Amino acid sequence: MSDNPGPDSDPVRLTAWVHGRVQGVGFRWWTRARALELGLVGSATNHADGRVLIVAEGRRADCDNLLALLDRGRSPGHVDTVVAQWGPARGDLTGFVER
Template sequence: MQGRDGLQPVRATIWVRGRVQQVGFRWWTRARALEIGLSGYTSNLGDGRVQVVAEGLHGECEQLLALLRGPDTPGRVTGVTEIWSATGEGYDGFAIR
């Protein structure tokens, strides 16, 4: 996969576990992603997790991951899992779904 060199955009698909629904987590995630300059979306999943799909430079996606794992997230995060891939057709902005 291209992108780990920081020069090509990548996609990080992230799943966040814990008490992360009904606490403003998606709104907070969107705000952080836009501050960093990422595009993509965040959505609630039926099993209580939140999914985040972020596209941007590898280092920018790593910044978002660090924030999601950090102490200042809304609710209570008990785990974060991610996979890396090439970007798709791209996203216009960062949406809450």
């Protein structure tokens, strides 16, 4: 057994732009619920161009799961595409909020 926790234990930051019909359909609420179930912190924010910006921090595996849920097509509305970026967690988020 190793004392080294491995790369999956280091928190990451997922920034995902969700394109499609994702405003006014409960998408942010649904995303918040899924993120909280996965133990993530962050936000889901509507933008004027119709996209929703998701920022989530936590374990890489949990962020990967959220990304898969966003892109799987079982969310409210209709997701055309998700553009994701990864980076190190900043640690400046608490809870998961809808904006």
